[in-house]
Amino acid sequence: MIHQYQNNGYNIVLDVNSGCVHVVDQMGYDVIAALNAIHPEQTASTIQTAKTREAIKAQFENTYEPEEIDTVLDDLAELTEAGQLFAPDTHEACIQDVMKRKTVVKALCLHIAHDCNLACKYCFAEEGEYHGRRALMSFEVGKKALDFLIANSGSRRNLEVDFFGGEPLMNWQVVKDLVAYGREQEKIHDKHFRFTVTTNGVLLNDEVQEFINQEMDNVVLSLDGRREINDRMRPFRNGKGSYDLIVPKFQKLAKSRNQQKYYVRGTFTRQNLDFSEDVRHFVDLGFQQMSIEPVVGDETDPYAIRKEDLPQIFEEYDKLASYMIQREKEGKGFNFFHFMIDLEGGPCIAKRLSGCGSGTEYLAVTPWGDLYPCHQFVGDEDFLMGNVDDGITKPEIADEFRCCNVYSKEKCRNCFARFYCSGGCMANSYHFEGTLHDAYDIGCEMERKRVECAIMIKAALADIGEESRQA
Incomplete structure (x- = not known):
């Protein structure tokens, strides 16, 4: 092909x-x-x-x-x-082996707080409530979740835990206690935890920063870009914007981590289709690791991306790619998550065929200990897989996710990007098409464009390297 x-x-x-x-x-x-x-x-x-x-x-x-x-x-x-x-x-000949793999959990998304101090207009988690109730995870539930991960991780040594929300810093003491417990268990079970935290930064302070730098392998900082863009979509519940409070904190944290092992993570909507300007703004603020994701929403939502927006979005990705090349030539390069592509090695064949591992390798845990395939299924009882006390009680859900791959989706079979997106987000497929074995068409169009830009950037960087060698 x-x-x-x-x-x-x-x-x-x-x-x-x-x-x-x-x-x-x-x-x-x-x-x-x-x-x-x-x-x-x-x-x-x-x-x-x-x-x-x-x-x-x-x-x-x-x-x-x-x-x-x-x-x-x-x-x-x-x-x-x-x-x-x-x-x-x-590759298709390998798919049966991939589907026969046992459920070996390597990562958990701990919903440490089903509560939030912001009121983001596009939040799929309903300001942290996830179609349910506000709650904070107790240490006991979190401890059982880590025990479950260790018990179901097989021979894997490196395990990943993301403290997620809502806003995780609203339950900060439990975060610290669980990290301490995890470090104790590492020695007992010969495991290594890679902890990450996703935060809106409102409660970020020097003590939190010091702990994050000591214990967190990665940190995701939520910011949508320019002040007016961020404050329109990410206000406090009283309507006041969050930009002026959080940006200095994020700049300080990024600098303290030597501009490594973090991401400033934004969301663009129909109301800021010129999102390449938000990336430029991140660069102007001094950030070097960043991502801006397209919002996912129902067509009835005023901020949701529609098919007619795609030409402008494609143009923005092209602008962003050219800007990245320009910055690289100037010796001032930065990383944009969606343009980071490995053309020499990349993920193993199982990952290329079956994707993120949600429902099999990766699970989300609610504050009261329920297990779901990923954070985007939390609250949908059809996808409740079990709990941290009893483990996975509905293995048939894991089986369904295990059977989902680029060859089970007709739209993927003839798509050139299939081995880079691995079939796309199963949650988006389910929410828009009613099945895991389909694809969110608008998301696919954007992913194909991102792959094209990422490959072009690699070609341009190779030229820059050749010019440097000849100079």
Whole structure:
């Protein structure tokens, strides 16, 4: 399977099944497109046949010289022989092994607080209540959750725990106590906990910062960008904006972590489709690790992204990609989460096929100890899998998630981005299509664009590196 596109002056050819990326001249780009049109499952031998060669030469008789076409075809046949172009799909044969994997939990999202001190207008958690009641997780429930994780983690040594909400800092003492308990258990069970916390920053202070820097492998800082954008969507319950209070705290925390192991994480909506300006604002504030996610909402929500917004969103991603390249040339680069892509290694094949592991490797725990496949299913009783006292009592839910992969979704089978998004968010699929085995179409369109931009950035950075070596 071949995917071709042109972006920022680059002619890019992605061989989907091998993962190989080729940056080619216009002739190579055109000839590959012609070969793909003749047959999308070319082999080295079919490319070399006289019939194929004559067909390609006839198609470009007024554009390229026959001898030049012969040279290009020879090169393409060589790449195909090496498995780097027109590669067959060998991954589907692995899917049965992936589906047979046992449930080995490696990560928990601890809903340490079903309460929040902000009133974000797009919050899927209903200001922390998750379709239920306000509550803070007790130490006893959190302790049982960590015990459950250890008991169900098999031979995995590295375990991940995200303190989530609502707003986790509203239950700060329990966070600290659970980290201390986890450190004790590490020594007993030969495990290592990687703790993270997601916070809106309202309660962030020097004592909290010191603890975070000592114990948290990562921290996610919620901020939507420019003051007017952030305060429109992320106000206090009295309507007052949160920007002026939290930004200095976030700047201080990022600096104290040497601009590493954190993310400033924003959300863009229909009301700020010019979100590349919010990324620029993050850069101006001194941040180097950032992400701005598209909001997910029902079409009836005034802030929800609609299909007609996609052209502008694509343009914004292109602007952002060009800006990142410019900053890199100036020696002032930064990381944007959705453009971080590994073209050489990347996730293992199981992860590429089946995604985030929600419902099997990753679970969410409510303040009272109920287990759900992930934070976006919390409150939906159809997805209540068990609790920290009894463990997983409905393994059939895990089985359903385990069977969800890029080959169980028709929309994914022929999508060039399938091995990068791994089928997309199952919660979005369920909430928009009523099944785990589908896809949220608007989200898919944006993901495809992000993948294209990310690959183009890699090509541009390779050029920058080559220029530096020749200088």
